[in-house]
Amino acid sequence: MSPSPASTAPTSPGPGSRSAAIATARGLTKTYGKGSTVVRALAGVDVDFARGQFTAIMGPSGSGKSTLMHCMAGLDTPTSGTVVVDDLTVSSMNQRQLTRLRRTHLGFIFQSFNLVPTLTAEENITLPLDIARVPVDRAYLAEVVEAVGLGDRLKHRPAELSGGQQQRVACARALVSKPSVVFADEPTGNLDSTSSREVLSFLRTSVDTLGQSVVMVTHDPVAASNAHRVLFLADGQIVAELSEPTPATVLDVLGSLTRQKVTG
Numbered sequence: 001m002s003p004s005p006a007s008t009a010p011t012s013p014g015p016g017s018r019s020a021a022i023a024t025a026r027g028l029t030k031t032y033g034k035g036s037t038v039v040r041a042l043a044g045v046d047v048d049f050a051r052g053q054f055t056a057i058m059g060p061s062g063s064g065k066s067t068l069m070h071c072m073a074g075l076d077t078p079t080s081g082t083v084v085v086d087d088l089t090v091s092s093m094n095q096r097q098l099t100r101l102r103r104t105h106l107g108f109i110f111q112s113f114n115l116v117p118t119l120t121a122e123e124n125i126t127l128p129l130d131i132a133r134v135p136v137d138r139a140y141l142a143e144v145v146e147a148v149g150l151g152d153r154l155k156h157r158p159a160e161l162s163g164g165q166q167q168r169v170a171c172a173r174a175l176v177s178k179p180s181v182v183f184a185d186e187p188t189g190n191l192d193s194t195s196s197r198e199v200l201s202f203l204r205t206s207v208d209t210l211g212q213s214v215v216m217v218t219h220d221p222v223a224a225s226n227a228h229r230v231l232f233l234a235d236g237q238i239v240a241e242l243s244e245p246t247p248a249t250v251l252d253v254l255g256s257l258t259r260q261k262v263t264g
Ligand SMILES: Nc1ncnc2c1ncn2[C@@H]1O[C@H](COP(=O)(O)OP(=O)(O)OP(=O)(O)O)[C@@H](O)[C@H]1O
Pocket: 032, 033, 039, 040, 041, 059, 060, 061, 062, 063, 064, 065, 066, 067, 068
């Protein structure tokens, strides 16, 4: 199966309507360093992440996956180009506005869980809301806790939980504020295959039943096959995409990219 070229058509919402894309980048570049040590991590990325979809980002090491995610999430500043999340122009925000955006509009899941060891699972889950001084929607919290299957673990501290359970706490924490987008950076990188399946299935459920939008960076074709769509980066550009991926079709595209690199 040959990959289709990535769609770059701009999204223009009608008056008063929400755009179909929850996040977009246009002409995104990111350069690190200067002179002879310059690295072009992003070389002009145009992308739309669809609202209510699970999108995976793949590509060889150093292709710019984390840089793209960090620029989309306001964790890094692009050198040029525009990032819009939920109709807010992230790329023109100052640090104070970015901090607020991350607190109020975004959820994060990292490879290393990043839980606070002295807090219980429940306290970790509600921490972003507590920091933002936003009241906890107890009904939604119960729904999320039920979906991640942590009901009997809420009073435990991270050290009393398995890696998979800790990552499920991190997933619940990312979702409980009903963010516009959840950004997940290698969320299964530290998990065994059973725990990975649980976390991925939960991320997919959060999209299918809770209406969440999720963007995930991964190296794992099986993880990527849980997404609705996979984008492939090479040398800081989106070079292919797949809809309704399977592990086999993802591997095919990765193989063709590697062959192009070797023979190109
Ligand atoms: N802070 C930085 N300073 C200098 N160069 C950087 C920095 N961050 C990333 N780079 C470089 O930018 C390029 C893209 O890096 P990035 O981490 O986005 O790639 P990646 O696809 O996520 O890689 P991996 O799969 O190995 O995590 C690489 O060449 C990397 O060395």
